[in-house]
Amino acid sequence: MAKENKSKYALLGLLNFVPLSGYDIKKWTDNSLRFFWSENYGHIYPLLKELEKAELVTRQKVDSEKGPSKNVFTITQKGTKEFLAWLKQNENPETYRIEILLKLFFSSKLALNEIIVKLENHIHQQEQLLSEYKEVENGFDHIKDKRIRLSAEMTMSYGFMHAEMNINWARDTIAKIKTFR
């Protein structure tokens, strides 16, 4: 068997908040979930079709306030049940695949200053993320429901800590390289 489809639960989880179209789902993952999750159309639309077939969601054609009409998907009882079962399950440990670390592991073939450039680049990317995250954070102010806000804050703080950790690590590493002889 191949690995389990987690995208499925990402979609069901979002639909469990509110009915959405494929386009809306992409918006959510690009905004609120960007700290820790991503999806693309090429995965979303076929998956919605599957979920519909499995009777985990239903489709309604709805006129949009803005732009063309859309296919809005609503989670079914069966879908909710499957989503909640996943939610309660234990997580398996993640396997990591971090390209910059793979390169650094092999970096004895690079000049020290080439490595430093890579690390500076990494710092820049993470700072960029940090400022993007701050914008998403502002959006969270509008969340009225305290429990939902708590959920958003928990994941958001991970995003910040992760980016900060990356920056600290890169700075420490640059310092270590500069004292290398």
Add this chain to the structure above:
Amino acid sequence: MAKENKSKYALLGLLNFVPLSGYDIKKWTDNSLRFFWSENYGHIYPLLKELEKAELVTRQKVDSEKGPSKNVFTITQKGTKEFLAWLKQNENPETYRIEILLKLFFSSKLALNEIIVKLENHIHQQEQLLSEYKEVENGFDHIKDKRIRLSAEMTMSYGFMHAEMNINWARDTIAKIKTFR
């Protein structure tokens, strides 16, 4: 086009240190690279075949000191060239898919103490990793070459900082939940 095969560079990078069999490569990723990279046989063997066909590596049948004979792969000039080109390239930002965060984002459907259990579990997993990492670290003591040791240390420190950050985040989050009303 689909995403680029980074496993290819992981294998070439290892073979650029020393000729290895598929089995050996798995050993390496399970040990020294486990901080940030993983591979499995179902990927390694077909990939080695491809690399051979593309003339990036060559195969030699070699008698093993222990156990049956093995297919040892050696990187070619062409392979080294391609590996170094990748090494010098800029990295694209990673996209993250962190299951526990996906669950926490949807966790308003869970009881607070269920979330705490999840976080405690996460802490436990990360502490487990930390102690496994320490064993790998001991193995690094044998590395004579100072530059190679530096490379190993840089990636190792990421592993430690990453696990520690996760633990800190989970602890902070538990504290936050406990004061929630």
Add this chain to the structure above:
DNA sequence: GCCAACATGTAATGAGTTACATGATTAG
């Protein structure tokens, strides 16, 4: 003799990305 570790591989399946193709609607 048997188990653990060594060693290699395929098959089945599904995950996930990118590029392409198409068209509707609205604001300027």
Add this chain to the structure above:
DNA sequence: CTAATCATGTAACTCATTACATGTTGGC
């Protein structure tokens, strides 16, 4: 009228995991 955004989808492709299948060698 035209550009931006809204909206949906397919095709082609590669990545990646798990399960399965097979056989060797050495130590106890």
